[in-house]
Amino acid sequence: MTYQQTVDYLYSRLPMFSRIGSSALKKDLTNTLELCRRLNDPQNKFKTIHVGGTNGKGSVSHMLAAILQTAGYKTGLYTSPHLRDFRERIRVNGEMIAETEVVRFTESQKDVIEEIEPSFFEVTVAMAFDYFAGQQVDIAVIEVGLGGRLDSTNIITPLLSVITNIGYDHVNILGNTLPLIASEKAGIIKPGVPVVIGEKQDEVKDVFVKKAEECGADLIFASEEWTLPDRQISRTESGSLKININPHHPLIPGSLELDLTGIYQLKNIKTVLSAVRQLQDQGYRINRQHISEALRQVKKLTGLMGRWQILENEPLVICDTGHNEDGIREVLKNIRSTPYDHLHIVMGMVKDKDITKVLSLLPEDATYYFCQPAIERAKPAAELAAEAKKAGLSGLFYPTVQQALSAARKAAEKKDLIYIGGSTFVVAEVV
Secondary structure, three states: HHHHHHHHHHHHHHHOOOHHHHOOOOOOOOHHHHHHHHHHHHHHOOOOEEEEEEOOOHHHHHHHHHHHHHOOEEEEEEOOOOOOHHHHHHOOOOEEOOOHHHHHHHHHHHHHHHHHHHOOOHHHHHHHHHHHHHHHOEEEEOOOOOOOOOHHHHOOOOOOOEOOOOOOOOOHHHHOHHHHHHHHHHHHOOOOOOEEEEOOOOHHHHHHHHHHHOOOOOOEEEHHOOOOHHEEEEOOOOEEEEOEEEEEEEEEOOEEEEOOOOOOOOOOOOOHHHHHHHHHOOOOOHHHHHHHHHHHHHHHOOOOOOOOOOEEEEEEEEEEOOHHHHHHHHHHHHOOOOOOEEEEEEEOOOOOOOOHHHOOOOOOOOEEEEEOOOOOOEOHHHHHHHHHHHHOOEEEEEEHHHHHHHHHHHHHOOOOOOEOOHHHHHHHHOO
C-alpha cells in the first residue's frame, strides 16, 4: 500500500472516535495489551511520562518534550488528535514518524488488526510504542487520549504521572460530576510513581489524595509550588509571554519567555515546572538553560499548532482548540485581553456533547458564522445556529468551515478580530 492507502485503510477499517464518537471506544485495555504482546511489549523498552487531564495536556506534553530534547535526550512524543497529518501523533525529537514506517507497521500487523478488530486509537498507540522502541528513545511523553483509567495509553508504567486539571468534558463517557471525572483521570496514577496535579481544585483534590495514598505515590500540586503574579507577566514584541517565576529555585530559571501565547498557558507552565523538578530529582540532567531555550521555541521544536495561533493580521485571525466549558472560558480571557474593534466568531461543534453551557459563555455582541467540520460527528451548522440563537447569539450558518471563514473575512474590517474554534476539528481545517 502507499502511505495514503494505508491511512485510508486505518480510517475506514477501524472504529474512530473523531468520526463516530463513543461507540468507537473499547471498555477495557484488552486489545491494546494484546496488540502490544504480539509486538513483544514495546511499551516496556523505554521510559515514559504519562500526561492526562481535561485541558492543557497537549500543551504540557509538548513543553515537556521540548525541554527533554533540548537537554539532549532522544524524546518520543505521542499526542492526539492530529490536525493536518496523521503522523503528527507520533514524533521523535520533533520529527514526525516517516510515511514508510506507518506503511510498514500497518502491513506487518494487518492480519492481527483484522483478527482483533481494535479501534483506530488502539492501533495508533501500539504503532507509537513500537516506533519509540525501534528508535531506542531515551524517554517518551505520552498524552492520554480520553479519560485515563481505560485509555489505551494506560498500559505503561511511567517515571512520572501528570494530570493538568479536571473540568466537564465527555460527561456521557467519564461521568457527570467532577469527582467522577477525576476518578477516571486518576486511573493513570501508578504504585510508587510520583504524580503532579496541575491545579488544586477543592471539588476533586480528595480524589487524588486518596488514590495517591492507595498507590504509595508522592503527590505534588503544581499550583501550590509556583506563583506567577499578573504584574510580573508581560509580552515581547512578537507576542511571546514573559513570565517571572516565584519562588526562585536554583534549577529553574527566574524568568521565562514562552512562545505559546495564550494566557491559559500560565497554568500549564506551573505544571511543566513541577514535572521538571520531579525529573531532576530522578537524575535527569535538565538545567536552567535547557528550560529557557526550549520554552522559547516549543512550536518549532515539537510542531505544536492550534493553541491561540495567529493565522493572519489585518484583520487579526486567531484559532484555538479549546472546546469545552473551561477551555472556552480561557479562550474568552485571551479575547478580552486582545485589542480589536469588532469580534467575529467562526464556530463549529460536535453533536454528541451538551453545548448549552459553552454557548451561554459566548459574547452576545459578536457576529457569528456557524459551520460544521467535515466529520460524521459534526453538529449540523443549522442546528448549531438554532441552539445559539436561543442563547442570544446571532449569525448565519454555512455548510463548511472555509465558507464560514470566507464570509467572516469579507465582513471584517482591518482592526477587527476573527476567532475560529469550538472544536479541534474546526481548527484542523484552517491551520
